[in-house]
Amino acid sequence: MQCRSSNDLIQFVTEAKSVIKNGKVADYIPALGRAKRDDFSIAIHYPDGNCISAGDIEKQFTLQSISKVISLALVLIDRGPDFVFERVGMEPTGDPFNSIAKLETMAPAKPLNPMINAGALVVTHMLKGNSVEERFSRLLTFIQELSNDPSVSYSTEVAYSEFETADLNRALCYFLKQHQIINEDVEQLLKLYTKQCAIEMNCLDLARIGMIFAMDGRDPLNGKQIIPIDIARICKTFMVTCGMYNSSGEFAIKVGIPAKSGVSGGIMGSVPGKFGIGIFGPALDEKGNSIAGIRLLELLSKNYNLSMF
Ligand code: GLN
Numbered sequence: 001m002q003c004r005s006s007n008d009l010i011q012f013v014t015e016a017k018s019v020i021k022n023g024k025v026a027d028y029i030p031a032l033g034r035a036k037r038d039d040f041s042i043a044i045h046y047p048d049g050n051c052i053s054a055g056d057i058e059k060q061f062t063l064q065s066i067s068k069v070i071s072l073a074l075v076l077i078d079r080g081p082d083f084v085f086e087r088v089g090m091e092p093t094g095d096p097f098n099s100i101a102k103l104e105t106m107a108p109a110k111p112l113n114p115m116i117n118a119g120a121l122v123v124t125h126m127l128k129g130n131s132v133e134e135r136f137s138r139l140l141t142f143i144q145e146l147s148n149d150p151s152v153s154y155s156t157e158v159a160y161s162e163f164e165t166a167d168l169n170r171a172l173c174y175f176l177k178q179h180q181i182i183n184e185d186v187e188q189l190l191k192l193y194t195k196q197c198a199i200e201m202n203c204l205d206l207a208r209i210g211m212i213f214a215m216d217g218r219d220p221l222n223g224k225q226i227i228p229i230d231i232a233r234i235c236k237t238f239m240v241t242c243g244m245y246n247s248s249g250e251f252a253i254k255v256g257i258p259a260k261s262g263v264s265g266g267i268m269g270s271v272p273g274k275f276g277i278g279i280f281g282p283a284l285d286e287k288g289n290s291i292a293g294i295r296l297l298e299l300l301s302k303n304y305n306l307s308m309f
Contacts, residue, residue, distance in 0.1 A: 002051070003043055003204055009054035013040060016296035022259050023283025023291035026263040030159035035061075035265065035282035040292050045207035047220040047274045055277070057203045061280045062158045064095060064262030067143075067196045068120040069211070069243070072129060073217075074142050076231045078128045087126065087181055088119045090238075097288060098168050100175065109179035114243035115260070118172045124193045125182045132192045139196060145226055146212050147205035148219075158264075160197035166190055197262075203278035210268045210276025213239075213258065236270060247287045247294075254309025255297045265290040268295060271306050296306045 017040055026032030041055025063070075070213065076084055089112045093102055098117045103109050111119035129135035144152050173186040212219060213236055217227030227235070239258035244251040251259065257277075259269040265282030267290055279297070281290040301307055 003053040003057055004051065006044075006052035006054060009042060009044070009052055010262055012296055012299045013042060013054040014106065016040070016292045016299060020281070020283045020292050021140045021296050023281075023285060025265070025282045026284055026288065029158065029162045029263070031155070031158045032062075032064075032264055032282075037283045039265075040281040041203050042296060043203040043207040043278045045204065045211040045278070047211060047215050047275070049067060049221055051204060051207065053203065055154075055203075057278075057279075058281060060155075060200045060202055061264045061266050061282070062155055062198045063198050063206075063266060064197045064264045065115070065245075066118070066206070066260045066266050066268050067139075067199055068115050068123065069213075069239060069260045069268075070143055070146065071120070071139060071196060072114045072123050072238065073227050073231055073235050074139055075123050075126045076234060077228065081231075081234065084114075084123070084126065088114050089124045092248060093244045094246050098172075100168070100172055103172070103175055105114060109181055111176070111181075113238065113242045115238055115245075117169055118176065121173055121193055122176060122181055124196055125184060125189055127192070132188050132195075136192055136195050140199065141237065143199060143201075143209070146209045147201060148208055148221075149201065149205045152199065152201050152205060154195050154198045155200045156198070156211070158200075159194045162194040163190060166194060169193065175241070176271075193258060198258060199249040203280050206268050206278030207276045209276060210270045212276070213268075214270035214272055214274060214276050223280070236272070239270065244289055244294075245287050247285075247289055251289075251294065251297075252309070254296075256309045257301065258308075259297065261289045261293070263288050265293065267293040267297070272308055274306075
């Protein structure tokens with residue numbers, strides 16, 4: 001699909017880029033440490049199929065935590081909200097995304113929400129299928145349909161790099177297994193989770209997925225309801241309350257749109273009823289969000305009055 005480069009967007013991107021110097025590329029997953037700090041791009045996808053952009057929107061990046069909202073959508077379709085929310089909660093934590101602290105204080109050890117790592121691991125555990133391969137392939141097919149891009153795949157390098165080093169996530173899994181929240185082999189679950197996080201695309205694909213959420217789960221171009229309305233609503237609500245980790249409150253005040261970020265520097269935004277946003281900027285702030293991406297969304301929200309509040 002063609003995406004038209006927009007002078008207004010280029011101007012906002014140039015302004016937002018000034019904060020990149022204060023950010024740092026994530027390197028706790030070694031393969032992510034090789035990202036170029038100064039990369040920065042955005043695409044906006046409208047329901048009528050139009051698209052505007054700024055920066056190198058061909059650049060591929062892995063979804064990381066952005067995948068959490070998509071796996072949640074599929075698991076809610078697979079299992080229904082009652083089953084899912086018996087095993088993972090609905091409340092923001094105020095803690096970093098990889099924190100283990102609250103698990104021990106909850107009885108039973110049910111993770112507080114599906115956007116923190118503990119909760120996302122439980123969600124991935126609930127993905128239906130007879131093997132890791134089948135569960136991953138179902139998720140990938142779903143993502144290809146949402147992005148309307150059958151070429152979307154995953155980075156074996158990033159998946160392996162995370163799998164080899166994910167000891168904190170391993171610890172979360174063992175804790176969850178001890179408390180019977182999950183009951184599968186931890187290495188198998190981590191294999192699936194790290195592949196999920198390593199699903200790779202560009203800003204345009206991401207903006208299109210954001211647009212589908214913005215349009216209540218319906219693909220306006222072919223009329224198909226890919227995600228049921230009530231499930232799209234649940235996902236967008238989590239994006240508002242927990243989508244930007246422990247910056248979600250500040251982000252809701254300053255930007256006010258449902259959004260989900262990942263440590264690769266991606267941000268997916270969904271402006272309800274209007275359009276989807278895909279941003280890639282790997283320099284992160286101290287909470288793990290794309291530093292220039294947040295600045296850019298603040299500028300866009302202010303100038304175009306995008307806050308839903
Ligand atoms: N794969 C990453 C992890 O589990 C995702 C985290 C993120 O993007 N915040 O650590």
